[in-house]
Amino acid sequence: MKISSSKSSLLTGIQTVLRALPSKSTMSIMECILINTNGGKITLTVNNLDLGIETVIDGKIEKSGVVAIDAKLFHDIIRKMPDSDSDITIETDEKFTAVIKCENTVHTKAGRSDDEFPYLPDLDKSDSIVMSQLSLRELIRKTSFSIADISEDTPGQQTMRGELLEINDNTVKMCSLDGHRISMCKMELRESYPDRKVIIPGKSLKELARIINGGAEDDVEIIFTPNHVSFEYGETRVVSRIIEGNFFDVNKMLVGDYETKVKVNKKRLFECLDRSTIYVREGDKKPIILDIKDENIAIKISSANGSMNENVPAEKTGKDILIGFNPRFVIDALNVIDDEEIELDFVNSKAPCFIKKDDMSYVYVVLPVTISGV
């Protein structure tokens, strides 16, 4: 194989596929980046079997071929190459030794064949939807923070490691939950599609959100197959395994018989809760107590280290309520809401709090903490 490409094209490509590099792996081939010239294009691939990414980069193919190289080292080599007008050339011999050259700099690095490399599966593209990259990134940003942090080896609730992606007619909905809270966000699609539900691992979604940089005008196609979901845009494919099983039926959990409704400035409440976290220490998780009366939320936290209280102006309808929360859970939700004013709905002090938009385009549900001796 002999190819040449600019440092910037190589770097952009490498940094995209590197997102699929496993933090630790049992097979050394998974720590490799595959460079191949099949189909007359220079394609880079990294695949850890749960998540695989492939992208095409610009460049010249002087001699077609394939080589797998340690991905981190290859990244370092390219990253530290001189910033030059000359292209970087990569040439391999029959033993897959790669010589990587730019100007006066010559790196020699042992590579491997593609014999053991897990190529991305060839997927049937008949079942797919299209949405903007911006919308997909926003859906992920607004829901992924409450994916349960449980390991793949934990028996039981494996579906909580992922998010539900649900298509209903012309709406797409994403939902995650972790035992303390639920996040749901919904958007309209430009077309209608058949109904569909799929659970995508949280890790895949988080890496995907880092790669898709496009805006509202840039589309991404999402392809569904029995075992995989693939996100494709330009000449990049992000293929993730899906999690089998049934996701919790959260629809019933997203509404309640509200006794109290409160309107409050989001930034004001966010900053107050953020201040309160000063008193939340590892191993001493003090709740924050909200005492909601007509035009005011009296917020209070007490710990061995000290205490804080603050009044936040609010507009309440319904009953007064006294309720406690882990402030971080409420902060996480406020952090991803873009509205200036938000609505908090309460059933009673032992039932969850609902932070939601009138049109139900988002709902965040946070369980309260029992407060004793207040």
Added chain:
Amino acid sequence: MKISSSKSSLLTGIQTVLRALPSKSTMSIMECILINTNGGKITLTVNNLDLGIETVIDGKIEKSGVVAIDAKLFHDIIRKMPDSDSDITIETDEKFTAVIKCENTVHTKAGRSDDEFPYLPDLDKSDSIVMSQLSLRELIRKTSFSIADISEDTPGQQTMRGELLEINDNTVKMCSLDGHRISMCKMELRESYPDRKVIIPGKSLKELARIINGGAEDDVEIIFTPNHVSFEYGETRVVSRIIEGNFFDVNKMLVGDYETKVKVNKKRLFECLDRSTIYVREGDKKPIILDIKDENIAIKISSANGSMNENVPAEKTGKDILIGFNPRFVIDALNVIDDEEIELDFVNSKAPCFIKKDDMSYVYVVLPVTISGV
């Protein structure tokens, strides 16, 4: 005590004195910040006995007094206060409980008296020199990287934990060494002073360099006493213990009988060495080999992971030489040199390399690594 001050004044003051907060301490009082109103000024102090910092902040004293508060928590409280036009007030009662208020936010935090607090020593200011803050910061930046990383509890070479600050007539010189290399940097003072030598702990110098933000026009006074050195500017004092003992006599080590002199572009050499570090891994510290001929340095590194070679143009006088180094040691020196072109002087392949300025305003000495079987 009752004082009020703006959030920005308080933050600037706290962040200055916080540099003396020990990473871990045996006495809880050392984790406190002392606020006192002695002399009609609001003074903040943190002192870990090796390094103590005191600064005066703007504000109003409504009732004089003193209180010691957990420094990290106090920093968090002030940092997260609302950005407001109103001042923050700090009021303590007879039990040293502090109420810290701004707008609607009220923090209540137990404080302590100054009974056990180690106030900064009152130093005799008769023996001092003056230089610009910029010069002092530059002297530290250009030499502190080679202070030996040894603990205070290590018997023996305690002086290597610090840097030598030496005054000779109208020059100030700083010098550090760690067994592999020596760094020396020298500057002219505006006045002449009596000769003087003092060893200042590396940690004190590094923290000092972070605080003194002034330029060439802003002075700092350095006061010498038998056990301490104090850096004073504006209303801030940084007092450090000094290290007792005799520093290595490096003057003899800073010159040699050079057989080879090489002029090379600094950026070009720096980038090449930086690339070579790709092949330097923990536990496999491969040297970089410089093969210096008339108009070229052929640079080479080989490891189990691969190899690199590169030619860097240079201008050599004297003998050809083949010599090996730990690339990081050379990089550290190049990193702080501002000149575009540098001179490397060699005695032979077993003697140190000297990177120096003609006028001897800086000298970096790096020991070579034995290279076998090249």
